[in-house]
Each structure stands twice: as C-alpha cells, then as structure tokens.
Amino acid sequence: MSGANGELLEDTARRAVEAAVSAGADQAEAWAEEAVTRQIRVYEESVESLKDAGSRGIGIRVFTGNRSGYAYGTDLSDEGIAELARTAGENARVADEDEFAGLPERPGAAEVSGLYSPELANWNTERKVQLAVEIERTARANPQVSQVEDVVYADAEGRIALANSAGFVSSFQSSSAWSYVSAFAGEGADLMTGLGVGLARDPSGLDPEAIGREGAERAAALVGARQPESRHCPVVFDAFVAASFIGFIGGMLSADAVQRGRSLFADKEGEEIASGELRLVDDGTDAEGPDSSPFDGEGSPRRRTPLIEDGRLLTFLFDARTARKAGRETTGNAGRGSYRTPPSVSTSNLILDAGSGGSLEDLARTVGDGLYVTDVAGLHSGVNPVSGTFSVGATGRLIENGELGTPVREMTIASDLVSMLKAVEAVGSTTRWVPFGGSVKAVPLLLREMSVSGS
Secondary structure, X not given: OOHHHHHHHHHHHHHHHHHHHHOOOOEEEEEEEEEEEEEEEEEOOEEEEEEEEEXXXXXXXXXXXXXXEEEEEOOOOHHHHHHHHHHHHHHHHOOOOOOOOOOOOOOOOOOOOOOOOHHHHHOOHHHHHHHHHHHHHXXXXXXXXXXXXXXXXEEEEEEEEEEEOOOOEEEEEEEEEEEEEEEEEOOHHHOEEEEEEEEEOOHHHOOHHHHHHHHHHHHHOOOOOEOOOOEEEEEEEOHHHHHHHHXXXXXXXXXXXXXXXXXXXXXXOOOEOOOOOOOEEEEOOOOOOOOOOOEOOOOOEOOEEXXXXXXXXXXXXXXXXXXXXXXXXXXXXXXXXXXXXXXXXXXXXXXXXXXXXXXXXXXXXXXXXXXXXXXXXXXXXXXXXOOOEEEEEEEEEEEXXXXXXXXXXXEEEEEEHHHHHHOEEEEOOOOEEEOOOOEEEEOOEEEEEEEEEOO
C-alpha cells in the first residue's frame, strides 16, 4: 500500500464530502479505508485453514440542521459515492434532532510514528505457517501438555483516509500481527487450558517459542486444580485478568455511558476512586499501541489522556458530541470499527503504568498467603455497571508461604469496582500488551483483600 494509494484514498474521501454538500448537507465527513487481513490456523503441524481477505469501502456522515445521517458502501465510483451521499442525507431528514451533533471544532492529526512495518511484506505464507508450527511444537514439547487445540497466526495491513467539510483531510497506514495458542494439560475432568499470546507490527516481532511456552506453562500450572475453601485474603491478578477488568472500567469512563446514567463513575470526577499506586492513561499516540492513530474516528487529533492519578478520577473520555454536551473539549476518543459504522466514544489504548511492585514472584512474596488469579469468567455479565458490584468465576493458584502453590478452580471472587481499585496495594513492574477488554497495556496487580467463595 504505497503513498500513492493514500493520496487516492484521500481524494475519494474528499469527493464524497463534496458530493454530500452538493446534495444539501450543512456539514459532512467521509471515512474511506482499504485493508487486507490474513489468518492461518495449524493443527499437528499442518495448515488447517488459511484465509486471505481484502476490503475497501467508504462511510459518509452528514449533518443537516440538528439531524445526522449515515450511509456506507463499497462502490467508490462517482455514481456510487453520489448515491451514498443522497442516502445519508435522506437518513438525516428522518433522524431525531440532536442539538449537540456536528463535526469536531478543531480537527487535526497528531504525529504518530511506527504504525506500519514494511517488514510485513517480506514474510510469505510459508514463513508465517512455519512460525505458527513452531508455536505448536513448543507448546507440545511440554510433557504435561496433552493436546494443543488451537494455534492461530493473523496479520492485517490497511490505510484509512478521512475528510470533512471543514477542510480537514488526512490518512495513515498501519499494520499488525498477532498469534495465540490454546493448550490443554491433564486428562478427563482435570483437563485445564492455558493461553499464550503475542502482538506486534509484523511477524518478526513475535517470539514463537515464548508464545508456545506461555500457553503450555499456563495450562500445566493448573493441572490437579481443586475448589479451595472460602476465605478473605490478598489477591494477585495476572496481567490478563488485570487487562480484562481495566478494559471494562475504561468503557465505564466513556462520557456517553456517564451521560446516559450507565456508569458508576458518573458523579465521581475529581474524587478518590483508587489507590495512589494505580495510574491509568488512555493514549492513542503510543507507538506500540495496537489502537494508535494520528486522528480518531471523526478527525480529532489522538492524544494521551491521564484518567486515574494519585487515586483520583481526572476526566472522562469524550468525542465531539459528548464534549459539546458537557461543555468540554474532545479527548480524541471517537472510535470506529470500520467504514460500516459511524463514530462513537471508545477507549484507544488503555495503559496501566508500571509500578514498583517488582515481578510476579516479588508480589507473591509480599502477599505471603493468598490467591493468584489467572483467569476470570463471566466478567461482562457479572458486573453491574451502575453499582460496580461484581461476582465472577475464577481460576488460579493459591499463594502459600510467599510462593505460587496449589492450583484452584470453581471459585468466585466478589467485590465492587471502586473497592477493588482502592484495594490495590502494589503494581507490578513488567507491562505487556493484552488484547482483552480492548487494547490494554497491563501489569499484575496486588489487591489487599477480596472475598473468595469456594467450598
């Protein structure tokens, strides 16, 4: 995808805006994209499936008075774009009025480098298959692994262009590669699963041995797991679990959720909601962030927005509409799944800053006796977004005499989100990107105490 392609895509977006204005729109924007995605699944060192898909399309959003309309399609000819512009205008005429609708006041693009890796082009399908096979071999090499259910390698590359009637036009190119393995250890009713994951801009950034080893070791560590006795004790969340909770909390910090009365944080801006040890940021400009970009889904510059610092909730995440409604400025958090959907408030990259708690082993020594949680189930159905109370299934290991010990399962951990955040006693020192709960850079967290229900 060359720079020339970027200019063509920008021109397409610009033409769409002109068509929308000509069709009667007061304001208009167009989001054009082209992408290629590939996925390889291997089993017993053979390719089980191989997918290669390309997409190209455009979405047009128009504003007429206080009404907005949206339409999308794949016909990028002048006739196809004109038809979409007319459809978007017709949709606007029958939409409900919204006095806060409109383009962002100050569109623009931030300087973000490293989103695209040309190295991706040097990897043919055979090399990618070998990478996936190496992941599987490494996982199967663990003597406690009885089966490797799933090994997937995938990558994507694409370009996005956005133009609006305020004169903004820009584009960017990005790439990503990721892989995971799901391994099983044990037999029969004692069968336990473990996941290994890697994320990068291109396949050379993935370590197949590390991914395979992680999946195998996470499964093997749980062999023989039993239900523990109920207790109140210190709990350590591994990075996967911390990411799941933080991703959920990030969604509740959306200004849209707050304004709809669907967030327990609605009246807590400026208040102490967490331990001073925990610092949370939304950063759409992090060079390594999977969801980084120069501009958000409606053309506002991406930025770094501290959310929780010194225990206090500093702000919510805004797009142009919710910012206008609150009398604030956008934080550059209009998200967009693809050209098929109009923008809405969402996180970009949620980042838990590394703390001084040290390694997982250091956190376990600090705990002495407690619980290490490696997996939670039913998080989205088990958390009340208004009260923040939760009760979710968990799997992990007991921490005994400062070391990771007996594997445990079939237990429930319960608390409420603010109490949980305030209970953070130490934050680990090693961060990693985790694709759970969105794009999250997470660390292990040590919580002073939680309720654990078992036998």
